Amino acid sequence: MPLPEFDYIRPKSVEELVSILAKHGSEAKLMAGGTDLLVLMRDRLVRPRYVVDIKGIGELQGLSWDEGRGLTIGAAVTLNEIIASEVIRERFGALWSAASELADPTVRNRATLVGNICNASPAADTAPALLVHNAEVEAVSAKGSRKIPIEDFFKGVKRTALGPDEFVKAVHLPNPPDGAKSWYLKWKRTWGEDLALVGVAGLVANSGKWIVRVALSSVAPTPVLVAEIQNAFEGGGTLEEKIEKAAASIPGGICPITDVRCNAEYRTHVAAILTKRVLRKLLGLG
Amino acid sequence: MKKEIEFTINGKSRKLTVKPNELLLNVIREDLGLTGTKYGCGTGECGACTVLIDEEPVLSCLTLAITVDKKKVTTIEGIGTDENPHPLQQAFVETGAVQCGFCTPGMILSAKTLLDKNPNPTEDEIKRAIEGNLCRCTGYIKIIEAIKLASVRMGGRRK
Numbered sequence: 001m002p003l004p005e006f007d008y009i010r011p012k013s014v015e016e017l018v019s020i021l022a023k024h025g026s027e028a029k030l031m032a033g034g035t036d037l038l039v040l041m042r043d044r045l046v047r048p049r050y051v052v053d054i055k056g057i058g059e060l061q062g063l064s065w066d067e068g069r070g071l072t073i074g075a076a077v078t079l080n081e082i083i084a085s086e087v088i089r090e091r092f093g094a095l096w097s098a099a100s101e102l103a104d105p106t107v108r109n110r111a112t113l114v115g116n117i118c119n120a121s122p123a124a125d126t127a128p129a130l131l132v133h134n135a136e137v138e139a140v141s142a143k144g145s146r147k148i149p150i151e152d153f154f155k156g157v158k159r160t161a162l163g164p165d166e167f168v169k170a171v172h173l174p175n176p177p178d179g180a181k182s183w184y185l186k187w188k189r190t191w192g193e194d195l196a197l198v199g200v201a202g203l204v205a206n207s208g209k210w211i212v213r214v215a216l217s218s219v220a221p222t223p224v225l226v227a228e229i230q231n232a233f234e235g236g237g238t239l240e241e242k243i244e245k246a247a248a249s250i251p252g253g254i255c256p257i258t259d260v261r262c263n264a265e266y267r268t269h270v271a272a273i274l275t276k277r278v279l280r281k282l283l284g285l286g
Numbered sequence: 287m288k289k290e291i292e293f294t295i296n297g298k299s300r301k302l303t304v305k306p307n308e309l310l311l312n313v314i315r316e317d318l319g320l321t322g323t324k325y326g327c328g329t330g331e332c333g334a335c336t337v338l339i340d341e342e343p344v345l346s347c348l349t350l351a352i353t354v355d356k357k358k359v360t361t362i363e364g365i366g367t368d369e370n371p372h373p374l375q376q377a378f379v380e381t382g383a384v385q386c387g388f389c390t391p392g393m394i395l396s397a398k399t400l401l402d403k404n405p406n407p408t409e410d411e412i413k414r415a416i417e418g419n420l421c422r423c424t425g426y427i428k429i430i431e432a433i434k435l436a437s438v439r440m441g442g443r444r445k
Contacts, residue, residue, distance in 0.1 A: 007287050008306035008352050038309075038348045039329045051306065053353060104418025106343045106396065107330055192417025193331055 003041050010053045014140065017057060017167060022142040024050050025165035031055075032076055033110035035103070036119040060169065065091075071173040079108040079116075079126075092173060094129035094182035094201040101125055101186040104193055114168045117153065120160045120222070121195075127154065127223035128201035129184050131215035133173045141166040154222035180205035181282045185274045189261070197262050198270045202278035210234065214246065214278070219254035219271050226253030229275075243279050247272040291355040295320075296364030304351045311335045311346035314361060322362035322391045326420075333419035336392035337361050343399045362391035365398060374398055374436040383432035385423035393419045397433045405442035407433075 009028075011017040021028060029048035031037050032055060040046045054060055060076040065087040073082065079099040082088055089096045095113075102108060102116065102125040116126045117137070127150070135150040139162055150171075153161050162168065176182065182203040188194035199217035204210075210233035215225040228249035233242050256267035280286065292301045295318060302317060314320050314337065326334030328347050335347040338360040366372035374394045377383070384390050393416055400407055400415035407415065412433050413426075421429060 002312075003307040003309065005305070005307050008289070008350065033348075034350065035330050035345075035348050038350070042328060051350075053350075055353070103330070104333070105399075105415060106333060106336055106345055106418045109342050109344055110348070191413070193420075 003038065004044065004047055006041075006048055006051050008051050008053065010056045012056055012058075014057060014059050014169065017052065017054065018140060018142050020050070020052055021165045021167060025163075028052050030118070030167055032112040032115040033078065033107075035107050035111040036115060036121075054167075062170075067175070069172075070175045072170050073113050073173075074170045075112065075114040075168050077112055077114075079111050079113060080105070082113060083108070091176060092129070092133060092182065094132055094184045094203060095126065095173070098125045098129040098184040098186075098199070098201065101184065101196075101199075114171060117150075117171070118160060118162070118168055120154055120156075120158045122157055122221055122223065123195045123199070123218040124223055125184070125186060125196060125199055125217060128199055128215035128217050128225075129182070130171065130173070131223060131225040132182055132201045132203035132213040133176060136172045136174075137168055138170045138172060139166045140169045145169070147172075151225060157221050176203065177205040177211050178207045180211070183278055183281055185278045185281075187270050187274060195261065198256075198267050198274055200271065200274040200278050202275070202282050204279065204282040212246070212279070214250075214275055216250075216254060216271055216275075219256040219267055221255075224254060226250060228253055239283060239285065243276055243283075243285075246279060247276045250275050289352055289355075291352060293354045293356065294358040296360060302351075306350065306352050308351045309347060310337070310349040310351045310354055310359070313351040314346060314359075320361050320363050324388050324391060326388065331420070332389070333392040333396065333416075334389055336395045336419065338395055338399070341399075341402075343395055360395075362394060365394070372398070373439045374401070374433070377432040377436040377439065378429070381428050381432040381435060383424060383428040389419055389421045389423075393421065393429055397436070401433070401437055401440055401442070405437060405440060407437060407442075409434075 027049040060074040062074045082099040137148040184201040203213045214229040232246035250272045256264045324334035326332035
């Protein structure tokens with residue numbers, strides 16, 4: 001089916017993009033990879049008057065890391081660029097593994113991390129990784145710039161905290177605590193392509209005190225961080241007991257639905273199992 | 287608001303006037319008459335419409351034609367001919383990796399991207415490289431065999 005008609009705008013700078021959105025915000029949609037937007041337009045689920053292509057903006061193409069400031073990923077950075085980054089592979093394992101599990105290599109040549117979170121699907125693979133890594137979203141508009149904690153960014157199915165005149169310039173991930181490890185496990189029906197039936201990201205660190213974070217996709221209207229996981233590691237007991245206690249807190253922290261891909265009870269069951277698996281992997285328990 | 291774009295298709299420079307909502311897939315098939323690139327799902331799941339833009343595989347059903355201005359596009363027709371096929375094309379024919387043929391152009395372009403970067407892929411690496419290309423006939427076994435055969439002929443050593 002042909003796409004509906006629209007005007008195409010390709011700004012060259014952030015300044016130009018800000019003024020386009022100040023003028024046409026509610027009638028415009030930003031396009032980075034286009035791998036979500038063009039499908040939604042084809043199905044007439046969104047009908048923008050203007051499609052604003054951000055791939056020509058040099059300021060949005062940076063991926064940088066610094067011992068002090070951590071990791072910064074610009075809005076036009078593709079998932080394949082994230083997978084190619086040694087720093088991300090070594091220090092932000094959940095993000096690296098989530099990017100590697102998203103769709104397929106050809107889609108990942110175009111699709112971006114920022115596009116994945118702005119699309120705000122409950123199944124967004126990269127969102128749980130950003131949640132366990134305490135990411136911050138840098139949103140910019142004509143009024144200025146603000147930092148939105150990733151936990152406050154998702155507002156519902158396909159809804160974010162962004163205003164119509166705002167766009168995401170970059171995502172920042174602070175350096176994880178000393179010795180931290182993180183990873184993302186995705187449960188899907190086929191190896192390539194499928195959306196997550198359930199996705200679980202975990203982060204574990206212990207330099208005297210446990211820091212344990214678990215976040216999930218496809219089990220609630222938005223990706224969710226389950227705060228009770230931390231409590232499971234604060235009391236006594238063996239590691240195995242802590243992991244069991246953590247998994248037991250999962251059903252209370254999620255609210256999955258039944259859909260074409262699987263039913264809610266199955267999602268709840270798999271969410272607890274994947275939580276145990278990711279924690280065992282990160283704790284070196286095999 | 288039509289716009290003139292200039293790009294290279296299979297080594298030849300072309301100028302075309304396109305509307306913003308025209309997809310690269312339709313321009314390739316209908317305006318340029320290159321029907322090797324297939325329209326499968328139209329939603330970025332099957333890989334039948336895969337082409338190379340600046341040597342990287344992308345889905346032409348999810349690419350606006352207007353965005354290939356000044357870029358280099360390569361389709362299945364651009365990597366070999368009947369008389370002088372690409373080693374991957376030859377290997378697909380010889381191993382019977384083609385049944386209905388609909389997924390073949392995308393499969394070969396994804397495989398070419400893999401072998402250009404990694405001449406000695408493991409079977410697992412081959413599977414990962416073609417995970418975005420769906421085949422509904424052969425069941426992938428022959429396709430993987432063909433890619434292994436081509437890798438040897440292109441100078442790689444099988445592990």
